[in-house]
Amino acid sequence: MVVLKTTNITKSFGKFTALDGVNIEVKEGEIYGFIGPNGAGKSTTIRILLGMLKATEGSAEMFGMDVWDDAVEIHKRIAYVPGDVNLWPNLSGGEVIDLFMKMNGRVNKARKEALIKKFDFDPTKKCRTYSKGNRQKVALIAAFAQEADLYILDEPTSGLDPLMENVFQECVLEAKKLGKSVLLSSHILSEVEKLCDRVGIIRGGKMIETGTLSEMRHLTRTNFTVKTKEPITDLNKMKGIYNLEEKNAELSFQVDTEEIDAIIRYISGFGIVKLESAPPTLEDLFMRHYEGTASDSGSQGEL
Amino acid sequence: MLFKGTHSLTKFIFRQRRFKIIIWLLGLILVTLAAASAYPEMYKGDETRQAYALTMENPAMIAMLGVGYDLEDYLSSVGTLFAHEMLLFTIIAVAIMNILLVGRSTRADEEDGRIEMIRALSVGRLAYTSASMIVVVITNLLLALLTGLGLGLLGIEGFDFESSLLYGSILGVSGLLFGSITAVFAQLTETSRGTTMSSFAILIGAYLIRAIGDVSNEMLSYVSPLGWLSRTGVFADNNWGLFLLTLIVAIVILLLSFYLNAIRDLGVGFIAARKGKRHANPFLQTTFGLTLRLGRTNIVTWAIGMFAMSLSFGAVLGDLEAYFIEIEFMQAFIEEESGYTMTEQFITLLMAIMSLISVIPAVMTVLKLKGEENKFRTENYYSRAVSRTNVLGNHYFLAILVCVLMQSLVALGLWSVGQSMMDDALSFGTTFASAFVYLPAMWVVISLATLLVGSLPKLTSFVWLYVVYCFIVVYLSGILDFPEWLNNLSVFEHVPQIPAEDMNFMVMIVLGIVAIVVTVIGFMAYNRRDIAG
CATH class of the missing domain: 3.40.50.300 (P-loop containing nucleotide triphosphate hydrolases)
Structure with missing residues (x-):
């Protein structure tokens, strides 16, 4: 009711x-x-x-x-x-x-x-x-x-x-x-x-x-940190990658949930030494909505 | 270091209060100048002034307006007549302005947490108080200079420059005095209401002590600042000494308020608040009980004030009678003309003024609801199972009760004391009739307040303009010679002046219908509009 x-x-x-x-x-x-x-x-x-x-x-x-x-x-x-x-x-x-x-x-x-x-x-x-x-x-x-x-x-x-x-x-x-x-x-x-x-x-x-x-949560991005044997090339050209950063020979980035499969397949080709993933925190979730990155067009339709 | 930031805070406070200050100053100065320019015309020739002097010797007049001048003074300058009639009441208006102004920028700002915000900035501990007092000093200085120069430069016959300046200075210094008194109460009490209420109590007390002293014992009058201020002999002797005395007293009180402010903690007063009850009693749990409780202090204070005022007027009725008997020819004149005694005619004027004062706490009761909304407290009703008609209705009903209560106290005070003071006493019935006959007119004013709360919540203070207007019509229409239709805008003008006039039921009924129509529109509008909080 x-x-x-x-x-x-x-x-x-x-x-x-x-x-x-x-x-x-x-x-x-x-x-x-x-x-x-x-x-x-x-x-x-x-x-x-x-x-x-x-x-x-x-x-x-x-x-x-x-x-x-x-x-x-x-x-x-x-x-x-x-x-x-x-x-x-x-x-x-x-x-x-x-x-x-x-x-x-x-x-x-x-x-x-x-x-x-x-x-x-x-x-x-x-x-x-x-x-x-x-x-x-x-x-x-x-x-x-x-x-x-x-x-x-x-x-x-x-x-x-x-x-x-x-x-x-x-x-x-x-x-x-x-x-x-x-x-x-x-x-x-x-x-x-x-x-x-x-x-x-x-x-x-x-x-x-x-x-x-x-x-x-399902609609947001997952955080990844990876270290590979060979340097990963052209990762920033992949679909669904955000906030790519390099620190101490490690890469950290966020991936749209629906692109995870494709990304993991791609980076495994470079020889994974270390792979950490973290679910999106609530803060990430809210910040994304609060900040209004996608302005008003990013309302119901896209999400 | 205590005063760091005073300069910018002064500008800040001026900005916030500028409209109120300008309206008060304009009102005070314009009414003073307009009245002054009317005097030479009104009191032409020695005969009218002699008659005036005779009227003013009467104790009731002395109680109301203060001690008068000698006949020679009246004859030599028309300014003395003006000062006697206008000075005391203008001082009271100036005092009210200062009490409200100081109460607002001291305790009220502190209570609402604004001073806390400011103190957290890099400003000295006494900066805000200093700034608000500088604003008060400048406002009163402006009032003194503009009134003094205005009167002096208008070139009205009988208004010499020095006297005009003294007249303005008296107004300014009395403003400063009551502003300082309010500043002290802002330190003593913990609430802004306590501050203004205590200050008004001092003002009323000062007026009453002076009234009783002026009639019975002059020494008593010197206890009251209004007693000194009405004894400067402005336009005759021009006693600047009393002006200086008041100035010194005002400054001493002001310094006291600074001292008290410097030694106390923010947010507390020297008189601590009491502990509250654990449970609400059954009466408080009703909406009416709550409304009454919230308005209680205000109503009781007004009731005491009104009763005391009418008692003191009752006390002089006896003298008034004796005074009229002395002047035989005048008595004969009145008997023949109207069939009513001078006392009875005096009562009608008194009742008109008293009922206008009685309507003030009633209007405050209705406007309280708007104040509650501004403070986001009506949310407490409307988020629960309480209807808007219920809440507004309770305030409205209480306002009507307040009118009846105040008018009863006025009548009771006059009648009970007059009883023992007069040989030919006023009857109980006549006294009450002369007070209650104003109830329909007061009802209309309450309805107007209700209408404003219901439909134009941002403009509720317009009802005060109307009350002030009615007061001006009663008090000054004779002097300023308004056209008839302007006088008729005041509902109080239509009320039959019992006992000097006969009862007119038609007028009562019409006023009642007007009140009901305005009320109904007000309630309907209130049920339809958005409630801010």
């Missing part, structure tokens, strides 16, 4: 087009990683999903209801954690957590207390005095204390320490175990790798890639 689906949503602010035909689909029980460089349109998309901004074109639905018209009804079933949590300076953290839970009508005191303990949070301080990480804890505790059906998390851990980051990941996986869905926007690649079932990459207001991480 699909819990969240956007169809070609477009958002313009005056002449500026922030989103241009964004399609996202999150299935029940799935953790969907929503990633992209700063300013790509992640938060705008999320604000549309929350019914705070009205899409210029296209439609977005959650649980089969329209995100703009039925915002209040939808929000009873979701929990949202923003990247920048802005709280009322004069209220205490504990008061705000209670308020947030009450607003969605799902109060679970025992769970709340357990989470406050788990996140090692002091709820008696005024929000004014909390650091960024502590403000995020307020939103995270309120979100995970209510058993929502869909969690929308917009860079929720950018201020947390590694220990709390682990607690957060436990919470997400626990929610998944209960069959809940998660839309997670994040820049922390290890987090994405560990948690997400599928990933969508947005850049310049367009979705440029959607799929599982292994599918995406």
Whole structure:
């Protein structure tokens, strides 16, 4: 079952087009990683999903209801954690957590207390005095204390320490175990790798890639380091070779996955002394998408 | 080293605040000059000035405007009439400007983390404070010079150069004084709200102490800076000594703020914040409870201020009555003409002004929602199961309650004290009617604020322009001689002035309909627009 689906949503602010035909689909029980460089349109998309901004074109639905018209009804079933949590300076953290839970009508005191303990949070301080990480804890505790059906998390851990980051990941996986869905926007690649079932990459207001991480890896390049008895000639003229470098009589380069066979055959003719290959790291994968080497034409078609 | 970078920061702060500074200065100077040029025409001849002197001897007038001059002074220069009527309220406006300006570039910048960014650069520890105070000093200096030179050079009869310069200097130095006081509070309190609130409390306190002192005990007036500043005898004796005294006090307070700033840590104040509660009580968990909680301090502060103000006006009503009885011929004149006592007629003017002040906290309550949006806090509602109508409705409803509360306190203050002070006391019903009759007009102003929040969120401050405009119409329309249609733009002009006029239900109904229509449009627009945060 699909819990969240956007169809070609477009958002313009005056002449500026922030989103241009964004399609996202999150299935029940799935953790969907929503990633992209700063300013790509992640938060705008999320604000549309929350019914705070009205899409210029296209439609977005959650649980089969329209995100703009039925915002209040939808929000009873979701929990949202923003990247920048802005709280009322004069209220205490504990008061705000209670308020947030009450607003969605799902109060679970025992769970709340357990989470406050788990996140090692002091709820008696005024929000004014909390650091960024502590403000995020307020939103995270309120979100995970209510058993929502869909969690929308917009860079929720950018201020947390590694220990709390682990607690957060436990919470997400626990929610998944209960069959809940998660839309997670994040820049922390290890987090994405560990948690997400599928990933969508947005850049310049367009979705440029959607799929599982292994599918995406398949589409990228593998790193090789080789040493041969005789010097390899004309390697740079082969198809699918990138970043060729020579260091200490060793060659290192990257190869498009579909060209690996041809390349290995070619270099074996020179007498291999040493051959190392490494799968593309997530960083490589993301950098390739983020940097936009292939400009906009390098979107879905080529990939 | 403490001051490194002050020069460029000064330019930086000026750039940021230039529009606000220019608008305030233009407004203050133009109103002053326009009013001044109207005076010779208004008070031609000795007879009108004698009548004026007589009116101004009345304690209520003294409480409101400060001590007046001797009759000879009134006769010799029309500037004295101008100074008596305009000086104190202009000082208050200048003080408000300075409190807002200083509060913004000290504690508010610190609270929002901007000073932290700047301190991380290669600038001295006192550079930002110095820069913001230099901006304040220059602004007040400009105000003093432009007003002084303007008045002096207009060549208005009775406005000699030295007196004009003193008038401007008084405005400038009072601005500096309240700017310095605000700078000290910026060090003491931990929040920008605490800073401006405490400074406003000092301003209101200074006004009340002066009012009570002026009427009952002159020594008391010297406790309040507004007491000294209204005693310079500008346009008559030109006592520069009091000006110098204020200047010295302002500089001492300013130095104190620098000292406090130098010895404290960034982000904290000398008065520490209290520890919070672990759980939210059930009332706070409702949207209305939250709205009320967030506006609580503001509302309570205004309520105390309004009540204190009306108590002090109530206190002088008795003197006012006695004063009118003395002047028999005047009494006869009023009795015959209108059938209402002078006290009752005074009440109508007072109520018009008080209701305009009462509407300020109500408008603030509605605009709070826009402020919350700017600070990305409405996201906390709209990402949860709370509708926009609910949130806006709560702010709107609270604003109406605030109006009723403030007007009740005004009426209660006047009535309760007036009761014991006057022989022929105002009845409870009349006092409350004269206050509540303004509620529909105030409702329209609240609706206007709602409309702006709903449809033109970037222009919400226009509602303040409207409030100021209404205030000018009430306070100055007689002096500036506006055309009828300009006066009619103010909703407060249409309100029947009870008890001096009869009740007019038609006007009330029309104002009510206007309020409802504007409100509905505002709510519809708010439900349709994008929410920034």
